[in-house]
Amino acid sequence: MKDDRPRISDVARLAGVSTATVSRALSNPALVSEDTRAAVQSAVTATGYRLNQAARNLRHRRTGGIVALVPNLANPFFSQILSGIASVLGPAGYNLLIADTRTAGAEGLLAYAEPSRADGLIVLDGSLPAAALTGAVPLVEACEWVPGLVAPRVKIDNRAAAGLAVDHLADLGHRRIGHVAGPRGNVLSEARLSGTAERLAARGLPFPAGAVLQGDFSLDSGRLAALAWLELAGDSRPTAMFLASDAMACGFIAEVQRHGISVPRDVSVVGFDDIELVAHVSPPLTTIRQPRAALGRVAAERLLRRLRGEADQEGDTILPVELVIRASTAPARE
Amino acid sequence: MKDDRPRISDVARLAGVSTATVSRALSNPALVSEDTRAAVQSAVTATGYRLNQAARNLRHRRTGGIVALVPNLANPFFSQILSGIASVLGPAGYNLLIADTRTAGAEGLLAYAEPSRADGLIVLDGSLPAAALTGAVPLVEACEWVPGLVAPRVKIDNRAAAGLAVDHLADLGHRRIGHVAGPRGNVLSEARLSGTAERLAARGLPFPAGAVLQGDFSLDSGRLAALAWLELAGDSRPTAMFLASDAMACGFIAEVQRHGISVPRDVSVVGFDDIELVAHVSPPLTTIRQPRAALGRVAAERLLRRLRGEADQEGDTILPVELVIRASTAPARE
DNA sequence: ATCCTGCATGAAACCGATTACATCGCTTTG
DNA sequence: CAAAGCGATGTAATCGGTTTCATGCAGGAT
Numbered sequence: 022m023k024d025d026r027p028r029i030s031d032v033a034r035l036a037g038v039s040t041a042t043v044s045r046a047l048s049n050p051a052l053v054s055e056d057t058r059a060a061v062q063s064a065v066t067a068t069g070y071r072l073n074q075a076a077r078n079l080r081h082r083r084t085g086g087i088v089a090l091v092p093n094l095a096n097p098f099f100s101q102i103l104s105g106i107a108s109v110l111g112p113a114g115y116n117l118l119i120a121d122t123r124t125a126g127a128e129g130l131l132a133y134a135e136p137s138r139a140d141g142l143i144v145l146d147g148s149l150p151a152a153a154l155t156g157a158v159p160l161v162e163a164c165e166w167v168p169g170l171v172a173p174r175v176k177i178d179n180r181a182a183a184g185l186a187v188d189h190l191a192d193l194g195h196r197r198i199g200h201v202a203g204p205r206g207n208v209l210s211e212a213r214l215s216g217t218a219e220r221l222a223a224r225g226l227p228f229p230a231g232a233v234l235q236g237d238f239s240l241d242s243g244r245l246a247a248l249a250w251l252e253l254a255g256d257s258r259p260t261a262m263f264l265a266s267d268a269m270a271c272g273f274i275a276e277v278q279r280h281g282i283s284v285p286r287d288v289s290v291v292g293f294d295d296i297e298l299v300a301h302v303s304p305p306l307t308t309i310r311q312p313r314a315a316l317g318r319v320a321a322e323r324l325l326r327r328l329r330g331e332a333d334q335e336g337d338t339i340l341p342v343e344l345v346i347r348a349s350t351a352p353a354r355e
Numbered sequence: 356m357k358d359d360r361p362r363i364s365d366v367a368r369l370a371g372v373s374t375a376t377v378s379r380a381l382s383n384p385a386l387v388s389e390d391t392r393a394a395v396q397s398a399v400t401a402t403g404y405r406l407n408q409a410a411r412n413l414r415h416r417r418t419g420g421i422v423a424l425v426p427n428l429a430n431p432f433f434s435q436i437l438s439g440i441a442s443v444l445g446p447a448g449y450n451l452l453i454a455d456t457r458t459a460g461a462e463g464l465l466a467y468a469e470p471s472r473a474d475g476l477i478v479l480d481g482s483l484p485a486a487a488l489t490g491a492v493p494l495v496e497a498c499e500w501v502p503g504l505v506a507p508r509v510k511i512d513n514r515a516a517a518g519l520a521v522d523h524l525a526d527l528g529h530r531r532i533g534h535v536a537g538p539r540g541n542v543l544s545e546a547r548l549s550g551t552a553e554r555l556a557a558r559g560l561p562f563p564a565g566a567v568l569q570g571d572f573s574l575d576s577g578r579l580a581a582l583a584w585l586e587l588a589g590d591s592r593p594t595a596m597f598l599a600s601d602a603m604a605c606g607f608i609a610e611v612q613r614h615g616i617s618v619p620r621d622v623s624v625v626g627f628d629d630i631e632l633v634a635h636v637s638p639p640l641t642t643i644r645q646p647r648a649a650l651g652r653v654a655a656e657r658l659l660r661r662l663r664g665e666a667d668q669e670g671d672t673i674l675p676v677e678l679v680i681r682a683s684t685a686p687a688r689e
Numbered sequence: 690a691t692c693c694t695g696c697a698t699g700a701a702a703c704c705g706a707t708t709a710c711a712t713c714g715c716t717t718t719g
Numbered sequence: 720c721a722a723a724g725c726g727a728t729g730t731a732a733t734c735g736g737t738t739t740c741a742t743g744c745a746g747g748a749t
Contacts, residue, residue: 026470028705039729044707054727074471075418076705078409079734086452095438095648097431104429104455111458116467118420118452121438124445133450136360137408137735240635268632275635298602301574301609302636314429363736373699378737388697410735413704471705 027068036064047072087115087324088139090130092146092165094121098266098294098313099145102163105317106143113325115140122146134158141324144172147208159327163320164311165208173327174337175320179209182309182342183216183263186291189307189344190261191224194353195289198226199259201246201269204237213265213293232259236269243272250288251280260288260353267292267299270306274349285351295345305347312340361402370398381406421449421658422473424464426480426499428455430572432600432628432647433479436497439651440477447659449474456480468492475658478506481542493661497654498645499542507661508671509654513543516643516676517550517597520625523641523678524595525558528687529623532560533593535580535603538571547599547627566593570603577606584622585614594622594687601626601633604640608683619685629679639681646674 033040038057045052046061053061064070078084087110091099107117120133130149134142134157142158147165154160154170161173190198200217203210214233221228234249236242243264250258250273264270270292274284284290284304292299295310319338326333367374372391379386380395387395398404412418421444425433441451454467464483468476468491476492481499488494488504495507524532534551537544548567555562568583570576577598584592584607598604604626608618618624618638626633629644653672660667 029707030705040706041708041730042728045728048707052727057727071469072471073413073705074469075409075412075416076471076734077707079407079413079705079736080707082409082734084409093438094441095435097434100431100434101429103453104427104458107428107453107455108458111455116452116454118450119437119441120450121441121445124438124442135405135408137406137410138450240631244635271632271635275637275639278637297574298605298632298636301578301605303609303612305609362734374736375700375738376698379698382737386697391697407735410704411737413706413735414737416704 026073027070029070029072031068032061032064032070035068036060082136083140084136084138085115086118086139087141087143087321088118088120088133089143090120090122090133090146090149092122092148094119094123098268098296101313102145102317102320105314106163106321107317108314109318109321109325113321115325122149130154134160141328143320143324144170148206159324161320161324161327163316168208171335173323173333173335175316175323176337176339177311177316177342178339179212180216180219182293183213184220185342185344186263186293186309187217187220187224189346189350190263190289190291191221191226193261193289193350195259195261196226196353197232197257197259197261198228199232199234199250199262200228201234201236201243201262201264201273203265203269205235207238210265217263229257231257236265238266238268240268240272243269244276245272247273247276247280251277251282261290261350262288263291263293265293267294267296267306267308270308270349271299271302274302274304274306285349286354289350289353291350300345300347304349307347307350308345310343310345312342315340360407361404363404363406365402366395366398366404369402370394416470417474418470418472419449420452420473421475421477421655422452422454422467423477424454424456424467424480424483426456426482428453428457432602432630435647436479436651436654439648440497440655441651442648443652443655443659447655449659456483464488468494475662477654477658478504482540493658495654495658495661497650502542505669507657507667507669509650509657510671510673511645511650511676512673513546514550514553516627517547518554519676519678520597520627520643521551521554521558523680523684524597524623524625525555525560527595527623527684529593529595530560530687531566531591531593531595532562533566533568533584533596534562535568535570535577535596535598535607537599537603539569541572544599551597563591565591570599572600572602574602574606577603578610579606581607581610581614585611585616595624595684596622597625597627599627601628601630601640601642604642604683605633605636608636608638608640619683620688623684623687625684634679634681638683641681641684642679644677644679646676649674 029040029043033043043061046058110117131153134154136158142160144162151167151170163175166174202214218228234246236246292306292308295308299306363374363377367377377395380392444451465487470492476494478496485501485504497509500508536548552562568580570580626640626642629642633640
C-alpha cells in the first residue's frame with residue numbers, strides 16, 4: 022500500500038522531463054521554463070505526488086523541526102509559551118516537536134539533541150544535565166535555564182519581579198511578609214526567594230527563617246503551605262504572603278478560606294505568573310504577570326536567527342513583568 | 356562543523372569491519388559475533404558516532420514520529436491529554452510532534468498528514484476538514500471527532516455526562532435549570548446540549564429557549580453568560596446552571612459573585628472537565644470529570660496497535676466520566 | 690571423504706530526493 | 720564570423736544508513 026506512492030521519477034516520466042527538472046520546478050520554479058513548469062504541475066496532480074520529506078532531509082542535512090523540552094506537559098503554564106513558539110516557528114517553515122522531559126528518559130533526551138532529529142532546541146527545563154545538551158545542536162533557553170550551559174536565554178528578571186511583589190505588600194503597610202518558595206534547587210525558586218529576601222532587607226523588614234515555607238509550584242503544595250501558615254502563632258504569622266506561583270496561591274487561598282480565614286481581610290496574597298484563571302477566582306488574585314506568549318515568541322525568534330547564521334549576541338533577553346493588582350491584597354490592619 | 360560528524364563508514368574503518376556489520380551490530384546485535392560487537396562498540400565511542408535519523412528513516416520508510424493536532428495549545432485542557440499520549444508513545448520508541456491547528460495553515464495540515472512526515476496522527480480537533488485527513492496516514496481521534504471521518508475514536512459519552520449533571524441538579528430540587536453551551540457547531544457542544552435537553556425532558560422539567568446561553572468554552576464567555584443570566588427576570592432565571600466547560604463555570608461564578616450573588620446559595624453551578632484548578636477555587640466546583648490522561652493514553656495505544664498492524668476494531672472507545680460533587684451546588688431553596 | 694547446513698560477514702543495491710557539472714542551442718559581442 | 724555568455728535541461732554523484740544476496744568457513748551428517 023505504501024509502494025504505490027508515486028516517486029519523483031514517476032512524475033518525471035509522465036511530464037517527459039528528468040527528475041532534476043521536476044525537483045527544480047517544485048522547489049525553485051524560477052529555474053525552469055513556463056511550459057515545463059506547467060507540464061510538471063499537471064503531472065504532479067495527475068499522479069498525486071507528494072514529496073518524501075525523509076529523502077529531502079537526508080540530502081539537505083536538516084530536518085525542518087525544532088524540539089521544545091518541557092519539564093511537564095501537564096502543567097498549563099507551558100501551554101501558552103509553546104503556543105508562542107509555535108506561532109513563530111510555523112510561518113518560518115519549521116515544525117515544533119514537543120518532548121516531555123519527565124516521560125522521556127535521559128538517553129531519550131540525548132536523542133533529541135541531535136542534528137539528525139532536530140535543527141534546534143528550545144529548553145524550558147532548568148533541571149537537565151548541561152552535558153547532554155552541549156554542542157550538538159543550536160539551542161536557546163526560555164524561562165528556566167540550565168546553570169553552566171552557555172546559550173542565549175530568554176527570561177524575566179525573577180529577582181526584580183519578586184521585589185515588585187514585596188514592594189506592593191510593604192506599601193500596603195504589611196510588616197510581616199512571608200514567602201512560599203518553589204521546589205528547592207530550581208533556578209526560578211532561588212531567584213524569587215533571594216529577590217524577596219533582598220527587597221525585604223532593603224526596606225528594613227524582617228524575614229525570619231520561619232517566614233519561608235517550602236512548596237513546589239503545585240496547587241497542592243500551596244494548600245500544604247496554608248496549613249503550615251495556620252499553625253503559626255498569631256504574632257509571628259505573616260499578614261501577607263507572596264507565593265512563587267499562581268497555582269500555589271490558589272491552593273493557599275482555598276485552604277485558608279476553608280478554615281474561615283478571609284482573603285484579603287485576614288491575609289493578603291500575591292501570586293506569580295498571572296495564569297488566565299486567576300483573574301476569575303474569588304478573590305481575583307494579585308500577581309506578577311509573565312509575558313508567556315512573548316517569552317515563547319522571542320525564544321523562537323532568537324533560535325531562528327541562530328539557525329540562519331545571523332549574528333545574535335549571546336546575552337540574555339529580559340522581558341518585562343508587570344504587577345497586576347486585583348482583590349487578594351489589601352492594606353494591613355492595625 | 357557538521358562535516359566532522361562521523362559516519363557509519365568511519366566507525367567501520369576503525370573497527371576493521373564493513374558498514375553492514377556496524378549497522379547490524381547497532382540495530383540487531385544478535386546477528387554479529389561477540390568479538391565484533393565489542394570492536395564496533397569501542398569504535399563507536401572512540402569516534403563519538405551518532406546515527407543519522409534521516410538516513411534511517413529514508414531506508415525504513417518510517418519517521419518514528421506521531422503528530423497530534425490540537426485546536427489550541429494555549430488551552431490547558433489539552434496539556435494533560437498530550438501528557439497521556441507522550442507517556443505511551445515515548446516508551447514505544449515514537450516521538451510526539453504537536454501542531455496547533457490554529458497556527459498551522461490548511462496546507463500545513465496536509466503536510467502533517469503524510470507518511471513521510473509522521474507515521475500516525477492523533478486528531479484532537481473536530482473542526483478539521485475530513486478530506487485533508489483521509490487515507491494518507493493511520494489516525495485516531497480523541498475527545499473531539501471530525502464528522503464523516505472514519506477512524507477509531509476515543510472519547511467520553513458527552514450526552515450521558517450531561518445527563519449526570521442534570522440529574523444531580525434535579526435531584527437537589529432545582530426545577531429551572533439552564534445551560535451554557537460551547538461554541539456552535541462543535542461536536543462536543545452539540546452532544547452536551549442535546550444530552551441536557553434530553554434528560555430534562557425525561558424528568559419532565561422545562562427547557563425553554565431562553566435557558567440556553569451561548570458560550571465558546573472560554574473563561575470570558577462564561578463571564579458574559581453570567582451577565583446574560585443576571586438580566587433574566589427573577590421567575591424565569593434558572594436556579595441552577597450547567598456549563599459545558601470548567602473555564603466557563605469559573606468565569607460565570609466570578610462574575611455573579613462580583614454582582615453580589617452567592618454560589619451556591621443563590622445559584623448552583625456545575626462545570627465540565629474537572630481541570631485541576633477548580634477543586635481549589637471558592638466555592639470548589641462541582642463538575643464532570645473527564646479522564647484526560649487516560650484519553651490520551653488510550654488513543655496512543657490504539658494508534659500503536661494500528662501501526663503494528665494488529666487487529667483493532669474500528670469502533671469507539673468510550674471512557675467513563677464521573678460526577679464530582681463539591682461545594683458549588685446545593686439544594687434548591689423554596 | 691563428501692555434502693549439507695548455518696553462522697558471520699562483505700559487496701553492492703537501495704531508499705527518494707537534491708544539485709554540481711556537463712551539454713546544447715541560441716543570442717550577443719568584438 | 721568566432722568566441723563568449725546564457726538559459727534550460729539532462730546525467731550522475733550524493734546524502735548516510737539498511738538489507739539482500741553472495742561468499743567463506745566450520746562443524747555435523749552420510
